[in-house]
Amino acid sequence: MANNPSPAKVDLIASAVKGFSHPIWAARADRLQSASGVLLGLFIIMHLHFESSILLGKETFYRVVQLLEGGMFNSTGHGYPIVTKVFSVFILLVVITHAVVALRRFPAQIGQWHALRGHLKGIRHKDTHAWFWQLITGFILFFLVPVHLFTMILNPEIGPNLSAERVYLDNVWVLYALLLPAVVVHALIGLYRVAIKWGLVSQRKVLRQVVKVLIVYLLCLGIASLVAYILIGTELTIPVQPFSPH
Amino acid sequence: MTQGRTLTFNIFRYDPQEANDKPKMVQYQIAETPGMTVFIALNKLREEQDTSLQFDFVCRAGICGSCAMVINGFPTLACRTLTAKYPKGEITLMPLPGFELIGDLSVNTGKFMRELAERLQLWLHPKSDDIDVHRLEDPMDPEEAARLYELERCVECGVCVSACATKQMRDTFVGAVGMMKIARFEMDSRDGRTAEDFYHVIGNQDGVFGCMTLLGCQDNCPKDLPHMQQIAYLRRKMAMTLV
Numbered sequence: 001m002a003n004n005p006s007p008a009k010v011d012l013i014a015s016a017v018k019g020f021s022h023p024i025w026a027a028r029a030d031r032l033q034s035a036s037g038v039l040l041g042l043f044i045i046m047h048l049h050f051e052s053s054i055l056l057g058k059e060t061f062y063r064v065v066q067l068l069e070g071g072m073f074n075s076t077g078h079g080y081p082i083v084t085k086v087f088s089v090f091i092l093l094v095v096i097t098h099a100v101v102a103l104r105r106f107p108a109q110i111g112q113w114h115a116l117r118g119h120l121k122g123i124r125h126k127d128t129h130a131w132f133w134q135l136i137t138g139f140i141l142f143f144l145v146p147v148h149l150f151t152m153i154l155n156p157e158i159g160p161n162l163s164a165e166r167v168y169l170d171n172v173w174v175l176y177a178l179l180l181p182a183v184v185v186h187a188l189i190g191l192y193r194v195a196i197k198w199g200l201v202s203q204r205k206v207l208r209q210v211v212k213v214l215i216v217y218l219l220c221l222g223i224a225s226l227v228a229y230i231l232i233g234t235e236l237t238i239p240v241q242p243f244s245p246h
Numbered sequence: 247m248t249q250g251r252t253l254t255f256n257i258f259r260y261d262p263q264e265a266n267d268k269p270k271m272v273q274y275q276i277a278e279t280p281g282m283t284v285f286i287a288l289n290k291l292r293e294e295q296d297t298s299l300q301f302d303f304v305c306r307a308g309i310c311g312s313c314a315m316v317i318n319g320f321p322t323l324a325c326r327t328l329t330a331k332y333p334k335g336e337i338t339l340m341p342l343p344g345f346e347l348i349g350d351l352s353v354n355t356g357k358f359m360r361e362l363a364e365r366l367q368l369w370l371h372p373k374s375d376d377i378d379v380h381r382l383e384d385p386m387d388p389e390e391a392a393r394l395y396e397l398e399r400c401v402e403c404g405v406c407v408s409a410c411a412t413k414q415m416r417d418t419f420v421g422a423v424g425m426m427k428i429a430r431f432e433m434d435s436r437d438g439r440t441a442e443d444f445y446h447v448i449g450n451q452d453g454v455f456g457c458m459t460l461l462g463c464q465d466n467c468p469k470d471l472p473h474m475q476q477i478a479y480l481r482r483k484m485a486m487t488l489v
């Protein structure tokens with residue numbers, strides 16, 4: 001059969017080569033940025049709650065983990081760590097998508113950075129400063145989030161004692177202490193912005209208050225649970241035994 | 247209570263026309279009078295202390311948009327800013343950033359607005375069957391007229407351009423004033439342009455998808471135009487065009 005590509009195919013290739021410069025990608029990238037941001041933002045709010053169930057005791061945390069790892073599909077009630085692995089890969093893909101589209105917003109040229117600094121100094125405007133912090137925290141997350149996700153992909157054992165071992169004995173609390181404020185600030189300012197930019201909320205003042213309260217609440221929740229893991233960590237005996245319910 | 251105060255003005259001075267001039271801040275003192283605006287104070291300063299001081303005004307009533315400048319970190323109209331607003335009596339004046347500087351506090355917003363209008367074609371494009379000048383125009387629905395009028399109130403002062411970090415970082419970005427005017431024609435039932443036509447003008451990184459929703463425009467516009475709502479509307483509209 002003839003190998004000549006059909007005209008339609010040529011068109012398709014041509015448009016693929018022209019690729020992302022086509023104006024339709026401006027709309028797609030904007031939607032993708034908001035969609036991935038919302039997905040990650042809602043995920044982090046849930047994640048912080050699940051993770052901090054340690055505050056209700058080892059037993060509760062253990063049950064939450066087993067449930068989320070698909071324990072209901074297992075007659076023994078035990079979950080499968082592979083679930084954590086697969087889910088972490090999924091989140092990593094979302095983060096990569098988000099970072100690729102969000103990187104367009106970074107002031108890539110030195111002149112743009114100077115313009116931004118000059119503007120922040122000369123013009124007093126709260127939302128612009130909030131965006132600046134989102135930019136900075138986004139930059140920090142770019143390096144820290146993959147570290148956390150790779151740990152969960154390579155070494156997904158989660159449990160009251162195993163997690164505390166990681167946090168305290170392996171010193172990962174340093175990572176979490178940096179990740180927590182960065183992700184909470186970034187995600188909540190981001191969710192605020194998504195709601196405003198698409199016109200989903202018109203009560204901006206109210207939304208701003210809600211976001212502030214949520215930032216403080218999530219930071220407290222995160223810090224309290226981190227302290228709880230550290231305290232458990234100090235009481236662990238080596239070699240660390242996985243927690244088992246009575 | 248405001249009577250009898252002495253105000254201190256720190257004013258940006260620079261004349262690009264003069265070869266040896268360098269940008270600097272110059273301090274002036276002036277006695278406050280009741281109901282004084284920054285515009286009145288500037289005129290007094292020019293009359294009594296320094297005739298070389300450059301700044302623009304025409305209407306002194308918030309209508310012409312010529313007197314915009316950055317007052318203590320907020321871009322706004324000098325003729326609508328009372329000095330009584332500043333309890334410390336210290337007022338720093340800078341020219342609007344992002345525009346060609348004519349001298350001191352005077353910037354060329356007119357040139358900017360004209361180029362923008364030409365680039366975005368900010369005039370009514372009648373429907374093709376509606377070019378007969380002898381035909382009477384159809385009456386407009388009063389609600390539509392009111393909505394158009396709301397956006398027509400823009401005085402082209404340039405505040406929203408100076409208040410926008412996105413615009414300051416990316417020179418080619420159309421800025422809020424451009425988008426507000428596009429929104430105005432998009433709403434106008436007499437305009438023949440389709441959503442796709444508008445997409446070609448603002449459906450890109452220099453248009454509505456380049457806007458990062460920092461809202462400096464919304465928060466500083468002296469005419470309180472609804473930027474947040476209108477830009478969100480355009481964003482939704484453009485995101486649904488050419489899906």
Ligand code: HEM
Pocket residue numbers: 030033034035036037038040041044095098099102103105106131134135138139140141142143145183186187189190191193194197458
């Ligand atoms: C990998 C690191 C990340 C980088 C480099 C990054 C970068 C950015 C930047 C620069 C923006 C601002 C875009 C704009 O103003 O238009 C942004 C927006 C946003 N980010 Fe991130 N981010 C990262 C991770 C995350 C994570 C982990 C979350 C959630 C927990 C998140 C949630 C959001 C949200 C909700 C927005 C608002 C989206 C929008 O305005 O449409 N980001 N991100």
Ligand code: SF4
Pocket residue numbers: 399400401402403404405406407422423426466467468469470471
């Ligand atoms: S939209 Fe408001 S701030 Fe912008 S030019 Fe018009 S009046 Fe000035």
Ligand code: FES
Pocket residue numbers: 302303304305306307308309310311312313314323324325326
């Ligand atoms: S002088 Fe006309 S708006 Fe101020």
